[in-house]
Amino acid sequence: AQTVTQSQPEMSVQEAETVTLSCTYDTSESDYYLFWYKQPPSRQMILVIRQEAYKQQNATENRFSVNFQKAAKSFSLKISDSQLGDAAMYFCARVVSNYQLIWGAGTKLIIKP
Amino acid sequence: EAGVAQSPRYKIIEKRQSVAFWCNPISGHATLYWYQQILGQGPKLLIQFQNNGVVDDSQLPKDRFSAERLKGVDSTLKIQPAKLEDSAVYLCASSLTPGGPQYFGPGTRLLVL
Numbered sequence: 001a002q003t004v005t006q007s008q009p010e011m012s013v014q015e016a017e018t019v020t021l022s023c024t025y026d027t028s029e030s031d032y033y034l035f036w037y038k039q040p041p042s043r044q045m046i047l048v049i050r051q052e053a054y055k056q057q058n059a060t061e062n063r064f065s066v067n068f069q070k071a072a073k074s075f076s077l078k079i080s081d082s083q084l085g086d087a088a089m090y091f092c093a094r095v096v097s098n099y100q101l102i103w104g105a106g107t108k109l110i111i112k113p
Numbered sequence: 114e115a116g117v118a119q120s121p122r123y124k125i126i127e128k129r130q131s132v133a134f135w136c137n138p139i140s141g142h143a144t145l146y147w148y149q150q151i152l153g154q155g156p157k158l159l160i161q162f163q164n165n166g167v168v169d170d171s172q173l174p175k176d177r178f179s180a181e182r183l184k185g186v187d188s189t190l191k192i193q194p195a196k197l198e199d200s201a202v203y204l205c206a207s208s209l210t211p212g213g214p215q216y217f218g219p220g221t222r223l224l225v226l
């Protein structure tokens with residue numbers, strides 16, 4: 001089965017601290033793309049970061065970085081120096097063989113001022 | 114570079130009425146997606162176009178939903194007749210290539226009364 005699992009329905013973090021959102025997935029493929037998307041209350045889906053499975057180096061975009069563990073099929077998102085504007089739903093997604101995205105259920109991130 | 118454009122942003126209709134949504138993808142993006150997102154859930158793919166051809170419409174309720182992408186650029190999604198359960202956000206996304214990062218528009222919030 002092609003699934004993406006986000007086990008944390010909701011997470012909260014103090015402003016300026018670091019938080020990690022977890023994502024695991026199931027696949028028998030060796031090469032694929034993984035993404036983290038952010039969806040604020042405006043409901044627009046924004047691409048945060050992407051990881052190509054054949055690359056061993058973890059992707060980084062400013063305060064956002066991933067911990068990609070291919071053997072464990074784990075793809076967690078770390079947000080450093082959390083800001084109020086980071087409050088949103090975060091979705092993990094994986095490209096499958098027909099080039100479509102399989103989505104996780106999402107994690108709601110709350111930033112405490 | 115202009116992002117994905119969608120209109121209208123909000124629409125309220127009564128059940129059994131019809132409604133249409135419009136999407137203009139990022140220039141040069143050959144792949145276009147329509148998603149339905151119900152509150153609290155991840156996006157559900159309705160239809161995927163490659164240029165002006167349909168790649169996948171297996172989850173499109175064809176008895177009431179239709180979509181087209183004439184000339185391989187703009188796309189319209191229509192619902193006729195609408196049901197209460199169609200209340201959702203309709204997201205349009207585009208990607209340069211199949212399986213590449215998808216970039217989303219602001220979405221259209223539909224409320225069916």
